[in-house]
Amino acid sequence: MKVGIVGANGYSGIELIRLLQHHPYTDLTKMISHSTSGKNILELYPHLENFVDMSLEHIDIEEIAREVDLVFFATPAGVTKDLIPDFLEKGVTCIDVSGDFRLKKPEDYKQWYKKSPANDQYLQESVYGLPELNRHKIKEAKLIANPGCFPTATLLGLIPVLQHKVIDLYSIHIDAKTGVSGAGRNVNVANLFTEVNENIKAYKVGHHQHIPEIEQVIREISGEEAPISFVTHLIPINRGIMSTIYCDLIHNLSIEEIYQLYKEMYKNEPFIRIRQVGQYPTTKEIFGSNFCDIGLYVDERTNRLIIISVIDNLVKGASGQAIQNLNILAGWEETTGLMNVPLYP
């Protein structure tokens, strides 16, 4: 299958390039970049030598539509809402790694992204590309809204207890930690090495655009409008997200019962690994891979469940999940090109 990448020059873009190199059924034939068109990708990323030798181009929708079957969009917020409809009109399947088509309610996008939302028709058509939740819809989709990195880690941790209705929906506290690559390759004082190294920082407190995305899925599963507490922290690592989730159990469930519930729910999921009782995953254990590893603890003193969920933000949190969605769409084995061992140490 011929594919293209819009926004190939960012970190999600080059992670797509990396993963597509290891994918047997795709042919990457177009790389688009607004800010660096005309340059060869090797000028920006010499580590890609021997793999790709291709220039970044200005966007030309007609031409792309003629040459590729599917486009990945690895663009900043606010770009695809205007761009993707034209691609869809021309019959190109779109996987949007940005957030423009994730929120079904236009007013949510307006409030949290501070931009005008996409056309409602497309918002409703788009499928939220979390395979573990929406695999059947993804198969038929023309437009996939690839989930955000924090929602991926958090929702994969929460879905079993949401679906089994064993937690108080109004008690969910999510304390998330992320590496810096999530911020992209954009120059910004806050992301200088000197500012991030030997530092921990809470950021976007109360304003993170992933809040409504998580709440939307909670609402879809539970039918309830339950606001969450959610604080994100910047950690001096390149890759990796840990979501530490606290929620009140509404029944007295033992850790063994909870563990079995997760094992059962995810028994056929190739990319989810549940740690044994008493073990908790670290981000290094999924580094460079498409896994989501989950650890569980029931605090009997407070009757709360603590869920620790980790992903690589650039893989399961972005480009790997996009390829997983492509595999589902195309009818290929879902793990195609994605079953690599995490890099340790």
Added chain:
Amino acid sequence: MKVGIVGANGYSGIELIRLLQHHPYTDLTKMISHSTSGKNILELYPHLENFVDMSLEHIDIEEIAREVDLVFFATPAGVTKDLIPDFLEKGVTCIDVSGDFRLKKPEDYKQWYKKSPANDQYLQESVYGLPELNRHKIKEAKLIANPGCFPTATLLGLIPVLQHKVIDLYSIHIDAKTGVSGAGRNVNVANLFTEVNENIKAYKVGHHQHIPEIEQVIREISGEEAPISFVTHLIPINRGIMSTIYCDLIHNLSIEEIYQLYKEMYKNEPFIRIRQVGQYPTTKEIFGSNFCDIGLYVDERTNRLIIISVIDNLVKGASGQAIQNLNILAGWEETTGLMNVPLYP
């Protein structure tokens, strides 16, 4: 004043040495170490050249008691409970940086430290050395139990709302992140550079010995036995703790009201700095200093207060606070030797 350090060869020990070098009224005349006695401290820590040139000695209580007025104990858990009583008998004032005398209930120590507790008489005599809470008691103390690093960051964040009774005591969630120096200089696979670097790890989930310490102070202030949720995370930095605290407000207080409450409560505290509304402290902003910086957010969607409190675990979380306690005890200006600017970046 002549002072000694037992456990001078660990990280809290050398941080005491560093701070005492800058303290005008003390004379460090004894350094004791169990594992490295006989060595000059410069063999272990060449960075101290030009400041100290002294050998580490085996412990000899008689001799220490003759030569010094006050001893700092920077020892692992389980050492001072047996050692300090002998020092007290000989009239030596003791500041214990370890956890042996912090928990007033012997059964708490037994449960959380998995060791037999100190003699109850000394447990009751000891003063919990959090100056912002117990300044008056510290003045008269013979034995100070210097608070743990996580309790220091967390309690300084919580005390204003605990004392003003504006939060639901049963809603407190504490998500704590720490640098690696808290683990000391002990060899351990888990603390190798390769294992910690580019990693985030939750540890001691449900079993951290700082849980009962925090709950004890909550109980003392509120009179209630309110269990907390508390998870600690290891972050690839050397120094720094961030405690992100979530709690339900029981009244509808605005962020401005909360901010004023903190500003008022801490207006005379030299080491507490409250960030303006909308600003949150990072650990780098207190690096190497005795400050505790606090940021506040009221989430109106959930009516929860989020408190972000940071300290340097080796300074305000250990050795700096020990010096602060010494200053109070001795009747010196409380900031003596401690008013240094954080190192940035």
Added chain:
Amino acid sequence: MKVGIVGANGYSGIELIRLLQHHPYTDLTKMISHSTSGKNILELYPHLENFVDMSLEHIDIEEIAREVDLVFFATPAGVTKDLIPDFLEKGVTCIDVSGDFRLKKPEDYKQWYKKSPANDQYLQESVYGLPELNRHKIKEAKLIANPGCFPTATLLGLIPVLQHKVIDLYSIHIDAKTGVSGAGRNVNVANLFTEVNENIKAYKVGHHQHIPEIEQVIREISGEEAPISFVTHLIPINRGIMSTIYCDLIHNLSIEEIYQLYKEMYKNEPFIRIRQVGQYPTTKEIFGSNFCDIGLYVDERTNRLIIISVIDNLVKGASGQAIQNLNILAGWEETTGLMNVPLYP
């Protein structure tokens, strides 16, 4: 082909496991560990879940010889010199990632490793497994001495000018920088996170056992006994080696001539990439891959050539090169299982 790993529990061991998972023609059927036998590898490394589920065993040469065709040794220095002869006797091909069979002169091993050397017969039989230098000998070998990490980076940088005799052999200065994984997973105060983080350290100054290894290859190529200057530095990264090499040119060669010489020499090498004039490789650009990237500079002011050569110490510097040697031995495509894109960022 059935293969085993002796020393599977160290970092080179698990890197072999990782790479073998992606190798189509091998079957890893034995994992041996002295210190952790009896444990499942997943207890030590949960990141391997879904890939291997196998216990580490005590060594039993008879049994291993029956069950596997080839063994990788990822053991500390001093182990294989006694162990490998027994394997060879039983017809097992051996690839030794440790240094025991690299030095042809027994007295060199004695001097630099401070241990008694292997039996001379085996020393002479062993083939130094640097494919770019010894590909033809490797094809026929029964015992491969896989090169050290620093020699790999350094020699690949030097070989073209050594073979073309354009440098003064007595002018070679090598300033090497390495990540911490080279030290293995052994507990050691010097490798604690707190000691390595935010630090640069020169180590083994004048005593590094890779000095005679580099000099041996220089001697083999040039016929001269030319001592080198070589200092290694520990850098706070997990993976990666940079060797900065300085040498005096004996002719006035321009940078373009030098560049052409390298391009020509390495034109068929799949894992060597020469940066264009004016560009220099960084270690991140080969992270997780088997590449050696090389940059070149001719300083006309001093008539010196500066060569910057980078590898991932665990891949091209250890386990990746071992697989490359296996591929050559077995007659498979040399890049089999090794052509992965570096992980960036």
Added chain:
Amino acid sequence: MKVGIVGANGYSGIELIRLLQHHPYTDLTKMISHSTSGKNILELYPHLENFVDMSLEHIDIEEIAREVDLVFFATPAGVTKDLIPDFLEKGVTCIDVSGDFRLKKPEDYKQWYKKSPANDQYLQESVYGLPELNRHKIKEAKLIANPGCFPTATLLGLIPVLQHKVIDLYSIHIDAKTGVSGAGRNVNVANLFTEVNENIKAYKVGHHQHIPEIEQVIREISGEEAPISFVTHLIPINRGIMSTIYCDLIHNLSIEEIYQLYKEMYKNEPFIRIRQVGQYPTTKEIFGSNFCDIGLYVDERTNRLIIISVIDNLVKGASGQAIQNLNILAGWEETTGLMNVPLYP
């Protein structure tokens, strides 16, 4: 003494602010910034709360000259060459932390800085502010050119053997490693956390502007024009420089003789510490302090001397040395405000 800082908002600027807070005889009354004037320094650096509460101002030379006695310039290259003459005209003493007045030959500045040089009169008037070399001239200076960070580390390592004429001047190889704060707080893709973390990079190969600065001092001491090899490497740490220097001994000197030579030469220097034979300094051992620590090795195989010299680039490599120069100028004890213990770990 009333002092001002031009360029107070950069990293050298805030390091000056930090050190001046601990200095008993100065009063910081003016902070100037081109890019952030109008802002309070606390908006940019909240860690300074409780120490300074002052706005950054546009430059007004008349006003500054009226209000302060001495100005520190912590500006990018190319600013002070035009600015400082006006300050000197008005009788203000100037300490220039930038490189504009370091090179005595205008053509050197033109070649290496790619800018037009300062007026020759001022170039000749300026005193190169390396106290260990030029203490007597500094006492009388009106304009001090504070040395660069690499030259400081390197020259302090070389001066004893240069002055004693024991090395071949044409054999000097300097391999330098630096933390990222040397690059300032300027936004730049190359200095993003994601690009620097887990990476080693050689930069400005052959073009570093500190090359002529080092060569100038070699020329001044030896009378010879001896070009050096000098390569700088970016290391993922915030602070710290290590200069590894290789040079050929022209006599057969033992390590003990070399060690005695250094001890003797620097016996009265408060900020230079020579490690014992067999010990080498690490950058962490001088972190946050004004020390330059030096280790020495004589390689008898090559008859080369290897010198390892470390400084904190923001302290001895910039702002600390500037304060040291101020102390000398003002006739105060040279260590005033600078004798702080390195922060470890």
